[in-house]
Amino acid sequence: MTLALYSYFRSSAAFRVRIALELKGLEYRIIPVNLLAGEQRGAAYMERNPQGFVPALELPDGSLLTQSPAIIEWLDATQPGPRLLPVDELARARIRAICGIVACDIHPLNNLRVLQYLEHELTLDKDTRNSWYHHWLGEGFAALEPLLPEQGYCTGEAPGMAEAFIVPQVANAQRFRFAMERFPRTAALFERCMALEPFMRAHPESQPDRN
Numbered sequence: 001m002t003l004a005l006y007s008y009f010r011s012s013a014a015f016r017v018r019i020a021l022e023l024k025g026l027e028y029r030i031i032p033v034n035l036l037a038g039e040q041r042g043a044a045y046m047e048r049n050p051q052g053f054v055p056a057l058e059l060p061d062g063s064l065l066t067q068s069p070a071i072i073e074w075l076d077a078t079q080p081g082p083r084l085l086p087v088d089e090l091a092r093a094r095i096r097a098i099c100g101i102v103a104c105d106i107h108p109l110n111n112l113r114v115l116q117y118l119e120h121e122l123t124l125d126k127d128t129r130n131s132w133y134h135h136w137l138g139e140g141f142a143a144l145e146p147l148l149p150e151q152g153y154c155t156g157e158a159p160g161m162a163e164a165f166i167v168p169q170v171a172n173a174q175r176f177r178f179a180m181e182r183f184p185r186t187a188a189l190f191e192r193c194m195a196l197e198p199f200m201r202a203h204p205e206s207q208p209d210r211n
């Protein structure tokens with residue numbers, strides 16, 4: 001039995017884990033969870049993952065891992081393939097800081113349930129909701145930009161965990177028509193990654209459940 005990833009094509013947190021699986025060259029299958037149809041809150045999925053989020057990774061023994069940083073670190077620590085985090089502890093902390101900017105400071109402010117709350121509960125119109133989205137992206141990318149290399153990847157010659165977090169966030173920014181000109185290192189790193197097969201295979205447009 002292979003690894004199985006509960007995923008939604010547009011979920012940037014699931015996109016992170018797909019990148020990690022692809023970079024490590026692991027075999028996995030996708031179990032689609034349609035977030036727009038609310039399947040993440042259906043009884044069948046909630047029984048597996050009571051938080052009602054994707055991604056979740058089902059291991060061959062049937063156990064389930066949740067939270068993309070935990071899943072990716074587990075993959076890196078236990079599975080074969082190229083390392084996603086450096087060995088040196090100081091270097092690891094620097095990579096985790098980059099991932100933290102995306103996962104803790106940008107994404108929670110801009111994910112689906114927050115946008116739905118702004119629109120449906122606080123009755124903000126689409127333009128106001130989009131300016132919220134753009135504001136927090138701008139703050140987050142401004143923090144990321146000086147931490148990124150002008151060439152190569154965050155840990156040197158090959159992409160790893162940092163790129164697994166940055167690329168999906170930039171893809172989301174593009175979807176929301178956020179101009180990346182102020183963040184040239186981030187934009188160029190995104191382009192370098194997206195020229196690579198593992199990132200192409202993990203991209204929302206390559207997913208079996210895209211619609």
Ligand SMILES: N[C@@H](CCC(=O)N[C@@H](CS)C(=O)NCC(=O)O)C(=O)O
Pocket residue numbers: 010011012013014035040052053054055066067068069103111112113114
């Ligand atoms: N901190 C979680 C975030 C997961 C998350 O927010 N997933 C979103 C999709 S990107 C989700 O499942 N949202 C469902 C919803 O908002 O109802 C992680 O990194 O895995």
